[in-house]
Amino acid sequence: MTTEFALLRGLSDGERRQLLASCTPRRFKRREILCHEGDPGDTLHLVVSGLLLIRVATPLGYTATLSVIGPGDAFGELALLSPEAKRTATVEAAENAETLSLSRAQLTALRATYPGVERMLTDTLVEQVRRLSGMVLEALYLPVEARVVRRLVNLARIYGGPAPIAEIRLTQDDLASMAGTTRVTANKILRELEDRSIVELRRGRIVVTDRRALVAAANTYH
Numbered sequence: 302m303t304t305e306f307a308l309l310r311g312l313s314d315g316e317r318r319q320l321l322a323s324c325t326p327r328r329f330k331r332r333e334i335l336c337h338e339g340d341p342g343d344t345l346h347l348v349v350s351g352l353l354l355i356r357v358a359t360p361l362g363y364t365a366t367l368s369v370i371g372p373g374d375a376f377g378e379l380a381l382l383s384p385e386a387k388r389t390a391t392v393e394a395a396e397n398a399e400t401l402s403l404s405r406a407q408l409t410a411l412r413a414t415y416p417g418v419e420r421m422l423t424d425t426l427v428e429q430v431r432r433l434s435g436m437v438l439e440a441l442y443l444p445v446e447a448r449v450v451r452r453l454v455n456l457a458r459i460y461g462g463p464a465p466i467a468e469i470r471l472t473q474d475d476l477a478s479m480a481g482t483t484r485v486t487a488n489k490i491l492r493e494l495e496d497r498s499i500v501e502l503r504r505g506r507i508v509v510t511d512r513r514a515l516v517a518a519a520n521t522y523h
């Protein structure tokens with residue numbers, strides 16, 4: 302089955318074919334770093350397989366996991382959009398992964414020829430602004446329980462697809478940093494969910510055993 306890339310949705314079939322033909326297939330091993338925060342970047346990656354962690358250094362000097370991306374997602378577009386820009390995050394392979402990469406030079410050539418590519422880059426920025434303002438709203442106005450539960454719902458989708466049970470292969474530290482809280486608080490919320498038979502806590506992973514109940518719990522905060 303071919304991966305459908307959200308980023309390429311607005312392109313015509315011809316434009317999409319041309320763009321994919323310019324890409325270079327790359328393979329990464331689990332724990333390999335695909336790019337470092339602060340480094341100059343000149344490659345856009347489309348994720349074909351595997352899951353990748355988006356990490357940043359916090360103002361207090363910790364490394365926080367912000368997000369997990371997987372097949373059909375893209376990363377690296379931000380540093381490409383401005384010539385001097387540095388990578389805004391470190392991207393690490395959570396498991397073996399494959400991407401299709403496109404260099405700045407290739408993208409520049411495609412931009413000059415295909416109008417859909419220019420539109421695609423604008424759409425990407427609009428999407429980033431929407432995502433970031435959503436995150437700010439959540440961080441400012443949702444209680445911590447809601448943030449943790451909503452993150453779990455999202456991660457269950459990424460790790461479990463349509464399956465009724467989702468095994469999220471992340472630590473409680475990762476979940477805590479994605480929800481903007483401490484491990485102690487995240488653990489307390491997870492234990493309450495465990496008491497309600499919604500999740501099971503295992504070493505280095507969180508198993509969502511009742512996704513329907515988890516979604517219902519997330520909806521109680523609307």
Ligand SMILES: Nc1ncnc2c1ncn2[C@@H]1O[C@@H]2COP(=O)(O)O[C@H]2[C@H]1O
Pocket residue numbers: 336342355367368375376377378379380381387388389390391392
């Ligand atoms: N909060 C985030 N959620 C998802 N992806 C992100 C986030 N922050 C940065 N990225 C991606 O990580 C990439 C790191 O390199 P770039 O800054 O070029 O482009 C960045 C985005 O594609």
